[in-house]
Amino acid sequence: MIGLAIGHSREGDNGAYTVGPNSISEHKFNSELVPLITPMLKVPYKVYDDYNARSYVGAMNYVSRKMREDNVDACIELHFNAAGPKATGHEWLHWETSRGGKRLATKLKEQMDKYYPTLRSRGVKARGRGQRGALFLRKTPCYAVISEPFFGSNSSDVSLIMSDLDKLAKVYAKGINNFYV
Numbered sequence: 341m342i343g344l345a346i347g348h349s350r351e352g353d354n355g356a357y358t359v360g361p362n363s364i365s366e367h368k369f370n371s372e373l374v375p376l377i378t379p380m381l382k383v384p385y386k387v388y389d390d391y392n393a394r395s396y397v398g399a400m401n402y403v404s405r406k407m408r409e410d411n412v413d414a415c416i417e418l419h420f421n422a423a424g425p426k427a428t429g430h431e432w433l434h435w436e437t438s439r440g441g442k443r444l445a446t447k448l449k450e451q452m453d454k455y456y457p458t459l460r461s462r463g464v465k466a467r468g469r470g471q472r473g474a475l476f477l478r479k480t481p482c483y484a485v486i487s488e489p490f491f492g493s494n495s496s497d498v499s500l501i502m503s504d505l506d507k508l509a510k511v512y513a514k515g516i517n518n519f520y521v
C-alpha cells in the first residue's frame with residue numbers, strides 16, 4: 341500500500357504559497373491534487389492529511405506511527421518548492437541509504453521528465469541527517485520520497501503547473517504504478 345501524505349497537514353502550518361494571482365498554499369494545493377491522483381492508482385493507497393501534532397517533530401512521529409499501523413510499504417509526502425524567483429524545476433528527495441526510496445523517486449522523476457519536458461529536471465536527491473525533510477524520510481517505516489514538482493516561488497513554474505493539474509496527477513499515478521510493477 342502506498343501512503344500519500346499531504347505536506348504541512350498540521351494545524352497552523354500551511355507551507356509556502358504560490359506567487360501570482362490565486363495564490364495557494366502547499367497544503368491546499370496538494371489537498372486538491374491528491375483526489376485527482378487516487379482514481380488512477382492501480383495499487384491500494386491511504387491518504388494522510390491530518391497530522392495530529394503541535395510541532396514538526398510531533399507530526400513526523402504521528403504520521404510514521406499511522407503508516408506503521410496501516411502497513412504502508414512506500415510513501416510520498418507531497419510539497420512544492422520555494423526559493424528566489426529564479427529557482428525553477430522539479431526534484432525528488434529520498435533518504436540517503438534507501439535504495440527503495442531512490443527507486444520510487446526515480447520512477448516519479450521519469451514521468452515528470454516525460455510530461456514536462458520543458459521544466460528543468462533537478463533530479464533525484466539523497467537527503468541525510470539534519471537536511472530539509474530528513475525526518476519524514478528517516479522516520480517513516482517504508483520507502484519514502486518527498487516530492488517537489490515545481491517552485492511555487494517561480495511564476496512560470498506556477499503557470500505551467502496550474503494550467504493542467506490532471507497532468508501532474510498523472511505523473512504521480514504513473515510513477516507510483518510503475519514502482520509497483
Ligand SMILES: [Zn+2]
Nearest residue numbers: 347355366419
Ligand atoms: Zn513543503
